Amino acid sequence: MNKHNIQLDHKGRLRHFLTIEGLKRELLTDILDTAESFTSVTERTVKKVPLLRGKTIVNLFFEASTRTRTTFELAAKRLSADVLNINASISATTKGETLLDTLHNLEAMHCDMFVIRHPNSGAAHFIAQHAAPHVSIINAGDGSHAHPTQAMLDMFTIRRHKGAFHKLCVAIVGDVLHSRVARSQIHALSTLGVREIRVIAPRTLVPAAAETLGVHVYHDLREGLRDVDVVIMLRLQYERMRGASLPSEHEYYQLFGLTEDKLALARPDAIIMHPGPINRGVEIDSAVADGPRSVILQQVAHGTAVRMAIMSRAMQHEGAASAGEAPS
Amino acid sequence: MKIRISGGRVIDPANGVDARQDLFIADGRIVQCGETPDGFTPDEIIDARERVVCPGLVDLRAHCREPGQESKATIASETRAAAGAGITTLCNPPDTDPVVDSAAVAALLQRRAERGGMARIVPMGALTLGLAGAQLSEMSALKEAGCAGVSNDIYPVENNLVMRRALEYAATFDLTVFIRPQDHHLVNKGCAHEGAVSTRLGLPGIPTAAETVAVASHLALIEQTGARAHFNLISSERAAQMIARAQHDGLPVTADACAHQLHLTDKDVLDFDSQCHVSPPLRSQRDRDGLRRWLNHGAITAICSDHQPHERDAKLAPFSATATGISALETLLPLSLKLVDEGVLSLSAVIACLTSRPARILGIEAGTLTPGTQADVCVFDPGAWWTLDHQSMRSQGHNTPFLGWEMKGRVTHTLLKGRIVHRLAGGED
The missing domain is CATH 3.40.50.1370 (Aspartate/ornithine carbamoyltransferase)
Structure with missing residues (x-):
């Protein structure tokens, strides 16, 4: 943003909290x-x-x-x-x-x-x-x-588990195109200086110019999860199935649903996050959502x-x- | 009434004139340029030293909102704004309420403009009844009633057979079909160019393909039928390139771009500025530069305002919920002149884009200073700076992202059929 940041008063103190973008x-x-x-x-x-x-x-x-x-x-x-x-x-x-x-x-x-x-x-x-x-x-x-308060509580959760941000590789999986949470998370993670942000989704759910947000785009979940420290799953909204973005829940889950075998590719101490509400068996398997590495309820x-x-x-x-x- | 416009730089692209000379007008018509005609005693002399004298501007696309949306603007208010901006002919799109699909509505528009006496309205007829995209309008009757062409505007003609027949039927009467290329399925619920800015702001995007797909399918039908067509409001470099290629192949097609597309880009949307919510959307810097290049190379031959006045509330909502469009009559000339300062076009080429070429696209006698034609004349001071603000705006709609901008080039006199319809207050004569 090139103009005065309307989120701050003229002494630079927070006045509104509208987006993470542009905040120090x-x-x-x-x-x-x-x-x-x-x-x-x-x-x-x-x-x-x-x-x-x-x-x-x-x-x-x-x-x-x-x-x-x-x-x-x-x-x-x-x-x-x-x-x-x-x-x-x-x-x-x-x-x-x-x-x-x-x-x-x-x-x-x-x-x-x-x-x-x-x-x-x-x-x-x-x-x-x-x-x-x-x-x-x-x-x-x-x-x-944007959903900046959600992104901040996610950052809080990540910091509690991982400490410093600069060494982390974070993967965001799912419908990034329509997700205000993902946009705010990406701005927050890059402002806090993480090493790498990945976005993993089929092409129909990735924004046109995603790379300009400073992320690496993957279309294969297994490849994208390799060695990540944090996995953030996004909710898949049912209307995406009607709008020709996806053929079926079944195929989405096969390719992009987080299961234990796919999670095995991430770092052993990787944490699993989700802004909720979760769709069990659509974007995430119950065994993962309720498993020991899930911090979904802590986020809440x-x-x-x-x-x-x-x-x-x-x-x-x-x-x-x-x-x-x-x-x- | 005899008028001598004295000492100005007369630019008349249709006749290849660009010289300092006097212009003589009598009985509503141009008498001649240059030497004083025998026995010519002017009733009024307009001092045009340091000024440009050119044909009255012809705007290919200006919504006057009447009939049907008088809360936004009226023919009286908008023709008055046009006069102040040097525009003497306005082509009004068919999407009034009722739609211009009958001779009666076409006649009404012209009659109301005539009554106001500030600018002429040339109606654009509807291509299909009610713009519904199904049944052809009575094009012969529309032509008789003064329509310069037919168009379905932004409303889709889903069935290519209907579009094919419409092109053929229009060609029967030598009517140009005006096409506002947009695939509405690809537009979906989009409200901003699909690219880095829409990605950042989470605004539903309109891909470039929404325009290029429509241009491609129409070009195929134009090639099939041989009918003459004009593309309104080209916004992408790629579409301009496709039209240039078609022209090279000999297809009878022309195209225009609107002035704001030649200056603004999707970056101007970054603060969710609803004044920049337009259709087609402001596209990338690359598209803007490409449009300028194709304007220079002649694929795009006219600049229009795409004037869309709105009431204040229409823009007071979150970006995607606001109405599209800019109140643009009063910035048409200065924004076009800015292209001269920025090295895109010569002054005479800009004048051609605003006068002789749009007149030729509409097939009307206007946009020239040819002796014997009706004397529509614009006199402007190309070096005068002024600020666009609420006080200076005459249009009923003040919706423009250019409020507060310093504009260069100010109209001092406008003549419609030899009558002075605008004289800049405080201007020395």
Whole structure:
């Protein structure tokens, strides 16, 4: 991006969290370190810190979600914020209200942060461009563009298991073309300096110019898994089968489903990740998903601490501080 | 009314004129260039020193939105914007509501423009009834009613037999078929050029093949039928190359590109700027450079605006959910002149791309300063800088990525049939 990064205030502090692209390594590391300190909070009997007391956070979801919305809600509550959950797909927009009108109405109720999920790529950017100065926007997934908080919790999980990033070879397997998670993971992994990122999928599920993202593309799962330290499986959406991207579930599983024999080609200490929800027997065999190298449930567990870190960082920008002190 | 336009650099590509001389106009028609005709006493003298005097511009593609979408723009508002931009003839695509598939709608468009008196509208007729791609329109009647050609615009003609018959039937009446090449299955739900930028932003991509497949299949039908055709809005280098090859082989085809495609690329979409959401999409730097090259080599012979005014809300949504198009009348001349500064074309070649050549493609008497023809004239100051902003825009639609850009080249006078329809306020005469 050549213009001013709208994610940062003019002192370089996080204001919105829309995409990993364009953020510095120090900022990502700081989020991971902060998340580390929050994990102890989530393990206490009183699981709350007063960092965002008096703030109102709105979860504005235009697409269905269980995991992401729940962990955002938990994260906000553990930071002592008030939380509103709006399932916008069955709300005002179905009555014809525009996205901007929905935003401005909620702003008028003095909300401080919006966590947004939307089916269109760029939706979070669009809202950030039109949000009032005191409001922070967190992208909880926009179209096929970005899902930066998911990528950060994946980085957190990788760091916990593997330590330093610079020696790692990471493989991302599956529908990269339509995956916002994969795009954010690729940006995060390259910013954190991993040795190699591989993308493994049939040609129909690889973006046109994938190499420009700094990845190596493989079309053979066995070849691509050789000596990798981390395997990230992506969910295969059923609609891909209808859109002539794939002939059948069966053939996909034969070629790109992760099974124990294929996993044997990766490094012996390789970990298996998946952003969920998983399709057993489509992209991953149950024996692998539930096996000793799977860290899929840990990813979910880390979601809350990482989102607490991101939300608390994003509420420290200039506009938020001044708006918080002066009742309007 | 007699007018003398005095001391300007007269550029009239159709007649091979590029010289400093006076232009004389009487009773709505060009009298002559150069020496003062015997007994000519002007009622008005336009001082054109330091200015270029050329035929009024002919825009091959400008949506005026009327009838049917008057909330976006009207013929009155857009012909007024055209006059301010030196454009005297607008070819309006058939996708109005109702569609231009009957003589009545074609006549309505022209009559409304005539009533406003600011610019002429030449309607493009629908190739098929309701643009539905199935049944041929009454092309002979459309031609009688003033349509310069027939086109199905962006609407698909799925059945190649229908397209073949349409080409043959149009050729019966010496009507050019205008083709906006796009395979809509390959476009799918795409909204940006399929390449590095769409990959990065996760925007559904439109591959170059969406254009080249359509160009190839139409070229095959043109070769089969021998019918004359024109390709609108070429956006890829490869498609331009295919058309150049077909021209070399003697096929009766021409092509245009719109001004913004000659300047912007998919990189301009990087901030999800919905003002850059256009169809066909902004393509790669290589495509942009290729279009410029084929413009220079003559495969692409005209530059149009592809003017698409919208209300503000049409662009206020996430990128893929916004309407496509740019309000482009007022940037047509300056963006084209920028090609001169950037060494792509000579000034007279740019003027030809905006006047004589589009007029020839439409088969209309316009785009020249030939004595005896109607006096549509554009006078502009090629060195004047100005800023495109909300105050300066006359179109009802302010949707353009060029807001805030410094533009070079400003129209000072526009004459339609010998009548001054635009005079730049504050310009010294």
